[in-house]
Amino acid sequence: MKIAEVCEKFGLSQDTLRYYERIGLIPRVNRNKSGIRDYTEENCRWVEFNKCMRSAGLPIEVLIEYVTLFQQGDQTSQARKELLIEQRKLLKAKMEDMEKTIGRLDDKITRYEQAVVVKEKTLKRSEE
Template identity: 55%
Template sequence: MNIAQVARQFDLTTATLRYYERVGLIPPVNRRESGIRDYGEDDIKWIEFIICMRNAGLKIEALIEYTTLFIEGDSALEARRNILIDERERLIEKRLEIDETIKRLDGKIEDYDGKLLEKETELKSKAKTENKHK
């Protein structure tokens, strides 16, 4: 598959795919004799992995290190595993912070809902009183 096809498949730009390769987010892509990138099934899986991990909030630096260690082979299995564990822990902490923020927002919204209900009740009561005087 050429770069334009892969870009369309993942809704990325060709510049993004070149960047992924240049900075080491994905291993070097094989090229045809003409120099055109020829993405294979493994390349596609790498791109899917990188997109998934980036969408989950993993840092680019961690993913570059992971890819570098992957290229080193089985001798780096434990190091790769540790990167994933560290990033998972970081995401759990971030999720807890987000959950706490959501709780605070829920409380604020409830306060507003209570005040809105009070205001609506007050306005309805005022409207009824005004209608009685007409």
């Protein structure tokens, strides 16, 4: 699959894909005789994985570490698992913080809505 097709499939720019490749987030992408990238299904799985993890907020450094460990083989499976468990813990903590923030925003929005209702009642009484 050509780079443009991969970009369209995953909604990423060519610059992003090249960057991911350059820093090692996508293991080696083959090139044809003309030097044009030819993404395999495996490459695409890495693109999808990295896009998912990045959109969740995982740092690039963590993903680089994960891919590096993966490339070292099965002997690193426990280290990879621990890395993923740690990232899950961090994401859950972040989600809890976000839920608290959403609660505070909901409270504030409710107060604004209540203030508008009071103001409208006051205006209606003054019109009568």
